[in-house]
């Protein structure tokens with residue numbers, strides 16, 4: 001079974017913690033794990049909370065937002081899976097939400113409306129992310145941080161700078177969540193290639209905005225005989241996937257359900273890595289030397305300490321080589337914008 005299918009099975013709650021133990025995991029391999037979601041009452045936060053409640057690898061789910069978390073937590077807590085759910089609201093409860101956390105997932109911040117770029121969210125979301133990361137540095141400095149809030153190309157560098165200032169930065173523990181780009185690339189490719197989507201895998205590298213999103217269809221598995229025009233169109237659709245949803249929602253926000261799914265898959269991969277499951281590989285935006293840029297998304301092997309190994313890009317087609325060059329100036333300036341903001 002491929003990792004997506006396995007994860008999907010875990011996400012549907014078909015495995016309980018006790019059934020994992022019965023299936024041969026020792027109790028050591030399913031240790032207690034606390035996951036905190038910051039922004040848990042939002043469009044992404046609510047379905048993400050639901051999906052994490054279905055994951056048998058966690059024992060404690062802490063839901064934090066500036067408003068409305070008690071209701072979300074009460075609702076999710078009635079689901080008869082093993083983890084305990086607690087809700088926290090407002091600044092004064094943020095520390096308790098974070099204390100003891102193994103993974104902090106951050107979908108806090110405003111989403112796009114039609115006509116906006118992800119960078120247009122910077123002015124509001126940069127400050128939100130900075131404040132939340134200061135609290136992470138104080139209350140759970142060793143947690144893995146899964147950054148969903150946009151613009152990811154800048155919010156991840158902001159988080160890194162905040163952690164550096166606090167003396168807690170560990171580049172192995174900070175991730176920009178780009179899994180939705182992979183989820184989209186798989187779906188769009190399977191449709192075009194007419195192959196079952198469950199078996200499809202495609203690396204998506206670079207960043208998480210427009211041309212910085214680079215799906216490597218030349219490395220798609222299974223292979224399909226698509227024309228150059230079809231690859232160009234699939235690439236553009238993957239790059240514009242977020243905008244497609246923003247426009248369809250017509251002012252009511254951006255991707256929430258598919259993002260919750262992608263965020264839950266990535267958190268599940270992080271939990272598996274922490275628990276010592278071998279060969280857990282996901283694309284994610286991390287501190288990197290795969291290119292000359294200080295942060296870059298590529299395939300990463302996840303392990304007990306977070307990033308275990310950053311994998312290279314592999315062979316690129318000429319079209320992908322060009323795409324890589326085309327993204328660099330935008331990605332560089334988004335990273336620098338984040339670093340400058342954090343050090344203001």
Ligand SMILES: NC(=O)C1=CN([C@@H]2O[C@H](COP(=O)(O)OP(=O)(O)OC[C@H]3O[C@@H](n4cnc5c(N)ncnc54)[C@H](O)[C@@H]3O)[C@@H](O)[C@H]2O)C=CC1
Pocket residue numbers: 038039040041042043044045064065066067107108109110111112121125128131132147148149150151152177178179180181208253254255256259
């Ligand atoms: N990385 C990715 O692939 C994707 C990222 N996103 C981004 O995720 C973010 C959230 O999107 P939605 O859930 O749709 O927005 P939303 O507005 O529905 O929810 C955001 C939540 O964050 C909360 N929030 C605001 N300030 C906070 C703070 N200081 N502490 C804790 N919570 C706070 C709000 O109260 C709200 O409940 C946006 O920035 C969006 O652009 C969205 C889709 C995909």
Ligand SMILES: O=C([O-])CC(=O)C(=O)O
Pocket residue numbers: 111112118150180241242243245246254255
């Ligand atoms: O497009 C947006 O604003 C939200 C997002 O990051 C995505 O859906 O990929």
